[in-house]
Amino acid sequence: MKIIKYLIGIFLLVFVGGFFISTVGLVPDNAIVYVNVNTNEFYSPLSLDQNKVTELNLKRSSFRNAKTYGYKMNEDDKQNGYFQQEGRSLTGTLLETIGLLPKLTDRVDSKGNWLY
Numbered sequence: 001m002k003i004i005k006y007l008i009g010i011f012l013l014v015f016v017g018g019f020f021i022s023t024v025g026l027v028p029d030n031a032i033v034y035v036n037v038n039t040n041e042f043y044s045p046l047s048l049d050q051n052k053v054t055e056l057n058l059k060r061s062s063f064r065n066a067k068t069y070g071y072k073m074n075e076d077d078k079q080n081g082y083f084q085q086e087g088r089s090l091t092g093t094l095l096e097t098i099g100l101l102p103k104l105t106d107r108v109d110s111k112g113n114w115l116y
Contacts, residue, residue: 018090033063035059042061046077087104
């Protein structure tokens with residue numbers, strides 16, 4: 001009986017502690033980015049307007065292709081967190097996995113368009 005109490009206590013401690021450990025990931029591979037072939041880097045659409053795309057002669061690509069062909073994230077975009085996607089806490093991820101919480105809205109839709 002004592003072992004069961006310890007196991008329940010450990011489970012509760014990990015469960016509650018998991019709320020304080022958050023996760024962060026990169027945007028999905030299909031996310032649309034803009035590649036600068038002259039500087040060998042790519043940009044998030046969040047940091048650009050159409051005038052800048054035209055001025056720099058940027059090419060549209062997917063996040064996956066930009067990484068595959070060796071382009072690097074623009075340092076300012078990287079520092080601003082434009083390529084990151086906030087996730088749930090570890091406990092929230094567990095609750096989402098078992099169906100008690102809805103899936104978080106992705107930063108990019110299924111076609112690669114940025115939502116925010």
